Amino acid sequence: MLIFEHTTQGRKNIAQAPVVNGEVNDIPAELRRTKSAPLPELSELQVVRHYTRLSQKNFSIDTHFYPLGSCTMKYNPRACNSLAMLPGFLSRHPLAPEKFSQGFMACMYELQEMLCEVTGMSGFSLTPMAGAQGEFAGVAMIRAYHDAKKDFDRKEILVPNAAHGTNPATATMCGYTVKEIPTLDNGDVDLDALKQAVGPQTAGLMLTNPSTLGVFERRIEEIAKTVHQAGGLLYYDGANLNAILGKIRPGDMGFDVIHSNLHKTFSTPHGGGGPGSGAIGVSERLKPFLPLPMVTKENEGYRWLTEKDCPQTIGRLSAFMGNAGVLLRAYIYMRMLGKDGMQRVAEFATLNANYMMAQLKNKGFDVAIPERRASHEFIVTLKKQAKELNVTAMDFAKRLLDLGYHAPTTYFPLLIPECLLIEPTETEARESLDGFIEAMLQIQSEAENDAEFVKGAPYTMPVKRLDEVRAAKQLDLSWVNQS
């Protein structure tokens, strides 16, 4: 039932609303609302119960193993949440003078510095509010860099065909055309095709390393050289930074700009689809173009950098300081892990992924690139099952829900047919990994004995498979009072 259907007209929550005396009579009638908004009217208990019950219809990291490839669904430490929600942080107005902000600004400054260190970059701006906005900032800086050199003919961004969909969408938003670069069967970028594609029209290449195929791009130095020699810049999509944290840094690989998804690598919560944070880092030559605001340190005090300090900035991307509360959580997480803890992230994320890959391979599942090491994630392809049993990756995914596991990423990357992209993360204990492998084996055996049963899954969720075609054709996007 919708909250609107629990409504009883005239029911009020006295305790939540302020006391009001008198009427408003100084606002002209033609500017006033005449009918009150049709919002729900319930008691506090009814509201609390409704939203508590709704929450119980969700899978989440706190309740289920969530091996969603490319999303890094690791444990979100509770201390990060409770400390970021200290009253002093919550009540700070974003435009409060620096005098009332030194504690907060110290955290932001140190976060900038730590991100520079772990990525090998020279400058960081924390303002982008999600990975996609970080990408936007990065590509906008690439454009600003070429424009500043009066190099206006670079109109093309190169993107491997294995890339996240945001990469080409971002390039378009920044006014570039997109050229896709093919990927070899072993997961590496097709270097010959890249060499053919670069030229005076190349603004840059956007790359994820390890790639979305779950393997490390081994010829990264040659790729960097190829792009740089053509006058282009190299963009690092930080979605998979968890795989290499403390092992190798994008800056050392030759990248000029990186966005870091703090909600992945640095464990800020995904919150049912946001808020995220796409902090953006750059090498020395792109530093003048970083988006504002940023924090700098002077004489033991912190101050905001403005347009006056950074006349070449690509500007502001948010009303204030980006998702400040998310940034605080990432800062706390990094301080808790420290230098050694951060190195262990990549180690155990990689151990877990390679263990799962080996076990699934041993038990008869096909992995996409069997001859390669897995990074922090890997791909199982169910092409054989789809062909022989008519049971698809989606069917496996839905049946996994019944068995208490959130499905891996399905049908991405687009290059691998019937794929499950599996990322266990470092915070999962071996029991979870083994349980998932058992579940995959159970589904395989179900599929062999009764394919229709698997195709009908899930059975234990609040709803069965939903009619998405109807949802898109007969649009019902908000509740309308029928009575």
Add this chain to the structure above:
Amino acid sequence: MPFIPHTEDEICDMLSVIGADSIEQLFDEIPQHLRIKSLQGVPQGLNEMEVSRLMQSRAAEDGQPVCFMGAGSYDHHIPAAVWQITTRGEYYTAYTPYQAEASQGTLQLIYEFQSMMTALTAMDVSNASLYDGASALSEAVLMAVRGNRKSKSRRILVPTNVNPVYRSATKSIVHHQNIELVDVEFDTATGQTTLDALKAYEGEDFAAVVISQPTFFGTLEQVDALTDWAHANGAMLIAVVNPTSLSLLKPPGEWGEQGADIACGDGQPLGAPMSSGGPYYGFMCCKKAHVRQMPGRIVGRTVDQDEKEGFVLTLQAREQHIRRSKATSNICTNQGLVVTASTIYMSLLGPQGLEKVAIACHQNTNQLIEKLSAIKGVDVLFKGSVFHEVVLKLNKPVADVLNALAEKNILGGYDLSNDYPQLDNALLVCATEMRTDEEIDRYAQVLSEIL
């Protein structure tokens, strides 16, 4: 090891399954010479006790001044239940609801959110949210350029009384697509956008006109006439609105003869703490005819195989993971958790509660105006009524006055001199429902001593 559960035995066992001698060997595809040994610039880890001590002292360092500042972020009361429920792990640690059957909680909540936003704005449809008010305006501008069939223009009329950081962020985001924001100056006596100011552009082609209600100055626009002018000239009308004000002020869906085409704004006032500027969320509503041009996630109600009601992400063919370079936007995130808080906030307050919040803000601000403008050296700059902010003209430089107020633990407002150098010594102040009579009296007392 913080948050890593593996025992030594398990590590050995797992490595033998993999067929590797050490964890180090798992990284053997990475060129050795590029590897780093340690992260020199990162300090040693802190345990929970130590990090708590650090963060408590940092939070305390910033104090908690009495807030008379608005300018896009507002100090409202947030009922205790809001964040207690929002930070339940089932909301806090869930991902985007792509697996609909395992995400009905988040999906139904977003559907309810969309319903509440359309109720509040009197618009047809709402999306699941964007990053913040500034990014919502920039997406609205892009959407208008895509969606206005009557106009081929890439120009947008934007009054300078629209929040200056919204304008500047929008410019950073849209100029790459050769979209131009054309300034419309406000009337110096009233702070409003006048019909005459728009008429200077009559006959020219614009994709849209942006109107902010209330304006950045707190003043109120003649929304009906401005909306009708936009439509008569083939432009779409983008409304930038404060959601708290909508219980009191005419909703954008009812502006003029046809209503606004797109309504957007920042959802912070509905249950999100000021929190140094975020996370907040941007909301966006539009007319049904434009829904396929709307960016961001949208949840729809449908049925499952047994005809049982359920909720899914819909119209995904607009989005980047399907359309790649041809998507309506590169956006994939919504501010799900803050939307969760907002939905609970609106449910707890209900229509009467929200109206009371709006009225209390308005009355407190009127009281603040009365007390402050009685001081010698303080004048109200623009004539006409306001919602919950007002511009005061002081007889001294605002920065000095604000510093002196800060010494007395008062956050006195926002100095307009950087954004509007033409307004001499102008200060933007705000009093929400949180400000008490005593706090308002004390502000007046301290200010009169300073001036």
